[in-house]
Each structure stands twice: as structure tokens, then as C-alpha cells.
Amino acid sequence: MQYRTIGILAHVDAGKTTLSERLLVEGGSLRAPSGAYLDSDAQEQARGITIFASQAEFQHGGFTYQLVDTPGHIDFAAEMERTLAILDAAVVVVSAPDGVQGHTETIWQRLGALGVPTFLFLNKCDRAAPGPALAEVRSLLSEDCIDLSGGLGPAAEALAERDERLLEVYLEHGYNQAAFIAAAREMVRQRRLFPTFCGSAREGVGVEALLDGLDALLVPHYDPAAPFAAQCYGVRRQPDGTRLALLKITAGTLRPRGHVGAGKVGELRLLRGAKSENLPLAEAGRLCAASGLPEVCIGDGLGAAPPLPGGALKPLLSAKVLFSCPPQQAVSAFKTLEDEDPALAAEWDSQLSQLTVRIMGQVQLEVLTEVLRTRFGMEVSFAPPEVLYLETIAAPVEGWGHFEPLRHYAEVGLRLEPAPRGSGISFASECPTDVLALNWQRLIETHVFERIHRGVLTGSPLTDVRAVLLCGRAHEKHTEGGDFRESVYRAIRHALMHAENVLLEPCVQLSALVEPADAGRLLSDLSRMSAETAPPVPQGARTRVQAVVPLSETLGYAQEFAAYTHGRGMLSLLPAGYRPCHDTAAAVARRAYDPERDVEHTADSVFCSHGAGRIIPWREAAAHMHCRR
Template sequence: MHLLNLGILAHVDAGKTSLTERLLHSVGVIDEIGSVDAGSTQTDTLALERRRGITIRSAVVSFAVDDVTVNLIDTPGHPDFIAEVERVLGVLDGAVLVVSAVEGVQAQTRVLMRTLERLRIPTLVFVNKIDRRGARHEGLLRSLAERLTPAIVPMGTVSALGTREARFRPAIGPYDVLADHDDDLLAACVEERVDARLVRRALVAQTRQALVHPVYFGSAVTGAGVPELITGIKELLPAADGDPEGPVSGTVFKVERGPAGEKVAYTRMFSGTLRTRDRVPFGESRTEGLVTAIGVFDGGTEKRRDSVPAGRIAKLWGLTGVRIGDTLGEPRKAHGQFFAPPTLETVVVPGPDTDTRSLHLALTRLAEQDPLIDLRHDEVRQETSVSLYGEVQKEVVQATLAEEFGLDVTFRETTPLCVERLVGTGSAVEFNKQGGNPFLATVGLRVEPAPVGSGVEFRLEVELGAMPYAFFRAVEDTVRETLGQGLYGWPVPDCTVTMTHCGYSPRQSHAHQGFNKSMSSTGADFRGVTPMVLAQALRRAGTRVHEPLHRFRVEAPADTLGALLPVLAELRAVPETTEVRGAACRVEGVVPAARLHELEQRLPGLTRGEGEMESAFGYYAAATHGPVPYRATPTRKS
């Protein structure tokens, strides 16, 4: 028996969770198919998910297909919860991307497929809702090839399209795309001696290498096409790899709290075997934790086990300090960030009877489940801010605080989350016991601009042996933390910081007395002086605030273009291409993140409800409209 960790991904409302229910029913895990509308599905277990009919948190369920055990991970489809999808991608062996036969390729569909291809995750495409009026087959295949990826292999045809009697009929082809990657198949095509066995072998090999993507049509409601999809999952996607006898190594992709408030870490094991009572290092600090219990997913339920081997997904208890993204055991290469970070933020306003300490604790718990909300507390103003992807996420945070913690909150207006970029180079230094420096530490720093996307690099121009390593580490850690708030209060994401001077007071004491902290340098001295030096260097270099822009694409009736363009100008959107084809038009360009939600709200009225829009984060551009956006700086990360 082999294992497969499978992700189900889609644009919201494409039928992803309904397909999960149908898969579980087809393999005998559940007797009755749950309904998203009725809130009775296996994977949407949160009360808020059931009420809103959307997936907010990823969920794991297991089933067997002959000799294959599948750990299926259902992920959110709404773009406001893309961070939840990102955490799952790093632990997958394969994926099923769900597309609606009616709505077709949508904004999130494109974002997901680009990422799956970039990560080379073997992916099957399931076109759902063939029983719905307006469902398409040939036209949708063309759209998949044009707007998603040309590397698709249709796995059959559809009859009675758009009716409850719609059926999927298996038949591979055309398979020209397979011949592009297989010389033997290409030669067979030229010589007209192609046989089914040769095609099947190429299909399996190329799917597992993520070179092609088989496309199935069907319906999660009627079950059409689902048996063929299950066969594809079993035969075309690769098994999980990893040596159970190797060194222990796993990745935490989800953290939740149990009934007693204990942390539970969802972990994909990539190597070795982890057992209860094992002590395992995790996170950047390599803190050791004691595994007190292990749960694995099997046959649609969670079962307690004494161990979990490589390839499996498990729930682990006992790792109190664990965080999402931590590696257990042997460190693994970080995969980096797949999707753009949040570009919006808001201030949480407690209700009149809401205890602020309880609110802070509740928000901290939410940040454990979603670190990208980036909880920040302003001690001076006694305000807490969170980062967001969109308005729906804000509504979910509000509802979660009310339902799970009994806390009433509102929010201030959502504002764009800007960044600061260096204009030039700046240097500063504070010397130990000179010029009013209150800290027993010498620190000199030079800051220089770095290419966009390169992150923060810390370098040394001083000898590593010039002072204890712990002091260097204190400076670097403080530099990275301080760059979270530049001259205008925004993060400074891309720069090089070089330490140019260092010095300290060695351990000293008065005669016949022990160590005297007032005469000797400590890490606190370096953590205290570094922000002063860095702030001065930033002022000398200068920074410019950049606001987030989103790329958008609007398709609408051609006769509405005249009404649409002035509104785009009003919202500071910049059309880059405008195209009219017959009765339809298409406008592509960029719009400030701060105005994106308003554009989405106004589009139906401007286009008689026929306009379609997709958007995704584009880039940061210098803020030139109005006063420079400013965010108060005396904050600390919670």
C-alpha cells in the first residue's frame, strides 16, 4: 500500500467541497453526501464555515482506493484565505484543481494553476457542474488551454451536457501534447503506429512529472465522472516518498487548539518515524518538545497511534511553542512564499464591554492559526492592528471573535499596507561610553537599497571574533525587527544592512565581587542601541513610501466601455490595454489596492451585471497621490 497526500483546490463556488463529499461517498467513507448549503459536510467543521457555506480553514480526511491511502486536504477557495492554501501546497504530492463548467476559468483558478506549475505539483483538472444549464465542454477546453495552461490532456467527452443526465465518457485524446515530451510517442505518431499502451505510459510519466494535466469532466452532485477521476488519482499521481528509517524531518502546516486549549500541530512527515515520548527539535530556535500524543487520518476518521512514519500526515500534541511553518527534526529547505502577502490592514476596535486583555489573547490565538494577519500592538495609542487580504476575511475575524471567544469588536476603515524603499545609502555609529550613548555597546550600520524581492541581507565588515557571537546575533535580530517600521512606520522589505563597527565592555566586577552588569556589556545593550543607529542610518539614506497595486482584468459588454473608463480614472486605475471584440470588450491594467473593493462593488452597476473581473497583487509603486501615507511608529509586534 502506498500513500498520497492530495490537495483539492479551486476558485470559490466551483464545487470543491461538494466534490470532496462525493469522493468520500464513492469510496465508502460516508453513507450520505453532506451539503455545503445545509452545513453538513465532513471537512467544513467550523460553525462559521457551515453558516457561510465557504471553506475558511484547511481540513484533512483520509480514504483508501484499493492499495492507495489518500490523505485529502480540502482548502479554501476564497482569495481572502489564500494563506491557508499556501501552507498546504508545501506538503502535497498531487492536486485536483476544480473548475466550474459554467463559470469556467476564474481569477483564483489562474493564480492556483500558475503556482502549481511553478512548484511542479502533479495536477489533475476536474471540470465540475456539467449537469448545470450553461455548462460548456469544447469551449471550456479551449479556455483552459488559452487562459490556464496549454499542457492539458482531455480524458473523455460529455453527453447530455447541461442536464441531470449529463455523463462523462472516457477516451484519451487528442494527445499531441504528450508527443511534445516523448520522442518514442512522437515517432509512433509520425509512423501511424500509436497504441493505447504507449499513450498510457507517456500519460502516467508526464503527469507525475507535472508536464501535462489530464482533464476530467463531471458533476459532484450527480456523481458523473467521479469514478474516472478516482481512477486518475490512483493511477496517475505519484506516491508520497520518504525513508521511514531516515532522520526525523517534518513540516507543520496547520496549528489549532484542542478542547482544553492545548496546541495541536498538523504535520507532514518527509523522513524518519516520529514516536510518542520522542523529544524533537523544531523552529528556528531548535527548541526541543516532547510529543505526548499522535493522531493519524485513516478511513475517514482520526485514530491515535504510537508512531507516524515518513509520507503520512499526523496531528501532534505536546509541542507547546510550535508555529506554522516550523520544521521538526532535520531542517528542510524553506519553500519561500508562493503568493503575495496581505496588502490591507485595519485597527480592531473593542466593543464597550469587551475586555482588552481577553481580546489580545483571542487575537493571539487567531494569529497562531494564520500568522499572516501579523498582529501589531501600539502601546502609546493602545490599538491593535491586523493585516488582511480582503473584506471577507475581516468579517470572518469579527464573527470568529464573537462566536468562539464571546468578544464584540468592530473595525476601522481598511487601509492599504504600504512599504518603504530606500532612496540612497546611509551610515551611522554609536560608540561605547561616548557621546551620551546610554548603552555599553558600539554599533555601526550602513543601509543600502537591494533589488525588489531580495529581502533583508545582514553583512559584517568587522571580524566575527571581535566580540561574543551572541552580541552579533542580538544586533542582527534587532535590525530585522526594527526594519518592520521605517521612517513613515511601514516595513522596509528589501535592503542590505552592513555592520561597520562593533565593540563591547568585557565582563568586569568590583574587587572581590561577582559579575557587575552595570560595568559589562549584555545582549540588552546591543538590542537597545541598534534601533537608534539604524533609525539614524535610515534618515540619512531616506525612504520613499510605496503603495500596493493590483493587476485587474475586466470583461464586459462593449457598449458599457464608455461608462466604465471614467470610473476607472476616478478610482486611480490605469488601463494598460483596452480591446473591443464584437459585442465584448476587455480592459487590463492596475488599480491601487485601496480602491479595488470599490471597483468590485461598482462593476455590476456599470455593466448591467454582465461584467466579470479578476485581480491579483501586482507590485508596489511610489505613492504620489495626496499626502505621504503615514503609519504611527511606536508599535511592537505581538
């Protein structure tokens, strides 16, 4: 059996779920569209949007298609993005009346970054002629979006223009179906051709042509005889609490009770909408759900498979969780949800008795509130979201840490240096091995990376810093591994307390397409938002404006934009990395973080005096260091 995994992707209200169910009807897996087969969750039905990726199977052309229906709302983009790397092809749905939307461009860019072969379906052509939408798709997404609604023959000239060898065949012999199919397959694989089909999912028009195109032009290859390989793209829990790891078998086979690394599979399940059934064998190319693998997490590569690539659509907001139940109960519930959605990154601060999660937007908070109520019986609310700041330094600075309670000893001297933006934390050593043995130096390196170090302006994570080991000391009898952990943490914090610290804020690349009459308002708003704006560029009858904007200034702006453009404007916001904060003083004042009261991230050192540990405040610690004598 040949398996093909396709994902249906779109902006909200493009008709994505309608198309998914129509494909299932055409493939004989569903009698009639119901709107609830894939969007089976009560919240999905109440809101009319897809929140959780779901999957189903159908047959067509002798192939088994595994269909993944993904969320279209930007707040659940991380859920959508996790499925992209396991797709053999994506079908991007564009509403003909509405045209390309901002989220469509976001999806398109991620598919390009991951190299996923992509088909398009211009939907709702019973409500609007496809011509303008097709022109917009070719203008905004790619000129290689070619209408194949009538098959390859009518598009022969357009296809031949995209391949020199095919052009030679076409000029000499005219249209040759075998040659054109072979060339089109290769162009689809290389993303030099994006087959486009026009129709109406609701009426079933154009769906068969789309399926025929997938049959003819999509040629994935999987080897069931190869060594086992699989990738984990999701985690779900059954109503009885059983944890399921969602796997794509990329090579070999997997059976119930088979071994995966150190784990052993319990059951194999085949997911079909809200239901599932036992699966006796999962062959290469197959999607399945496996129980009994508690150590397998989203993104893991199993067997010979590499890990899945990390997502680019990461939350840039955090929210404090407000709850009345015991903290342990709240933390446990959120850790379960984090297992299913790692982007949540739930963090419990025992010092402040505060639980925070990372989120994409307000709708996600509303969904989380309901999930916690229905699944865990917990009533929670959330404080207003805040942007996720980072911190770095502007100039090199030294820091020292000493940890010497009775019968313990370790001392570390580090130099922190600014590193390129987006590079994270790195480590190097200038300490000779005759001063500190290599095994201790390697342990110090481990401790540099094993925790998130907090900055001293707002307590936000430290980034874009190179930590250089200058000196270190161990005691022949009293040094234990944990001693260097304490001294490394103190040395980094000690350096930050003396540093020229820089607060970094997340920014977004704003791209807007507006009527010329609305361009002035947009440019005025961007100026108010401290944006770096490029000159406006005419694009057809409209105006394209691009800018880099602090994320904090864009919160709620999508609704404002939609209002003054009367829904005719197109707005896309993509992560644009971190930049120095445009209002550092205000941000620091809002956070009201006191680094000296953060005892879990202390800069003070501990020295032994008269048989007991003595705390030396960070301002005085450098003068006491043994390495500096």
C-alpha cells in the same frame, strides 16, 4: 499502504466541497453527500463557503487518498496556500457554466510556482456543455489541459504530440496502453500534462473517471525506512484546548510518545472532517495531527525535512481591533489565532494601546469577529482596513547611536543605502576589526535584523535598505550585549531622521477579461486609479486588460466590476510588490505619525555626564560621537 494526498481547489461556488464529498462516497467513507461533513463549522454552513481547510480519507484502486478540502474565497487564500506544498496532486475544479474565474488563475499560478502535479474537473456539466469551458481552460490556463474523460485511448494523438518518444511509438505501433501510461505519468509529474475530466459532482458523473485517472497517473514515492522527516502545515485546537500540530510525514515513521527534535509527541490523531481518532503509527506519506509539540510551528521542517516554502498570497491590509476587555485578554486570544494563522501577524503597540492584525479582506474580519465571540467569549469589532505601507530611502545617509548610562557603553555609526526593490534589509561592514572586535561586529549585525525598524513618515516597516557598519566602540569594562542593541536601534533611527524617505505602497497585478463593450469603462476606471495599464489585447470574443494598480485604489472594486459587467467579466488581482506611493502626502496625513513622540523607536542618544545618563537630541547627537572625534 500507499498514501496519496490530494487537494481540492476552486473558486467560490464551483462545487469544490460537493466534489470532495462525492469522492468520499465513491471511496466508501461517506454514505451520501451532506454538505456538512467537511464544511462542519457553523460559519461555513451559514455562509455556504469553506473557511477552514479540512481533511478526510477514502480508499480507491488499492490506495489511501488523503483529501484536503481548501477554502475557495480569496480572503482565506493563505489557508489554501499553506496546504499546497504538502500535496501530491491538486484537483482544480472549474464550473462549466461559469468558466475560469480570477481566483482560478491565482490558484493555477501558485500551483505552477510550487510544481504541484495538477488535474482538472470541469463540474456542473449537467447545466452547461463542457466544450466552451474546456476551450477556455486551454486558452487561459494551459494548452496541455487534455480531456481524459474517456481514458487515454481517445486522447492518444494529443498525448503523443507532447512527447517525442511517445510519438515514435504511436506512429509505429499505434496506441500502446503501457507506453502511454508510463509517458503520461512522467508528463503529469513534470506538469507537461494536466489531465482534465468533465462531469457533475452533484450527480456523480465523471467522478469515477477522475479517480481512475488519479490511480493511473499519480505516482508519489515515500520511504518509510528512511530517517524521519515531516513538515508542519497547520495548527488546530481541539474543543478541550489541546494544541495539535498538523504534520505530513515525508519519510520514516512517527509513533505516539516518539521524539521530534527536543519535543516529545503525545497523541497522534487522524482527522476526519470534524472528528478525529487515535492513530498508532504514521508512515511516510501520511497526514496526522500530533499533540505535545508546542514549539513546532506552521512551516517548520522536522527531522530531515526542509521548511515549507513561504507563501506568496500575503495580507496587504491591516485593521485595528476595537475591544472592551482587558488588553492582555485580547492579545492572548489573537496570539492563539496567529499560531493557527501566522499571516494575521497580531501586533500590540503598548505606547498607543492599539492592537492590529493583517487581513486579506472584509469577509475575513466578519469571520474573525464570530470566532472570537464563540471561542473566546469576546465581543470585538474592527476599524476600516488600511493598506500596509512600507518605507525606504532614496539616497545614502549616515546615522549614529550612542548608549552610555552609568556603567554601560556602546557607540555605532552606520550608513544606510537604498537597495533593490523587494530585497529587504541587508548588512555589510567597513569597520576594521582593530577598531571594533569581530565579535562585537557580529552582535551589531544580529541587532540590525532582530526587530522591525519603523520608518519616520508613517511608522511603517523599513525595507530595501543596506546597513553598512562604519565605526563602533565598546568599553573594556562597561559594555554589555544589550548596549549595542540600543546604539544600533538609535543609529538606524538617527539615519532615517536625516534621510530622503520614500513611502512604498502595495500594488496588484490586475488582469481582467471583459466584453468589448465594457472595456472603455474599465480603462477609464484604471486611469482614475493611477494604474500603469498595458494596451488591451483581444482574446477570443473578449478583451484582456492588464495593469499594475495601487491596492488602495482597488478596495471594493471587485463588486463594482461585477455590477457593470453583469457578472460576465473575469477579474484577477495578484500581488505585484511595492512601489513608491502615488499619494504620499495624503497617506502621511492620514496616518498622522509623529516620529519624535515614538519613544520606543527613538533617534536620540544617551551620553554619560557627571555620573548620570544624559539624553542628547538627535539633531545634536552626531557632534558628540566619540568615533567622529
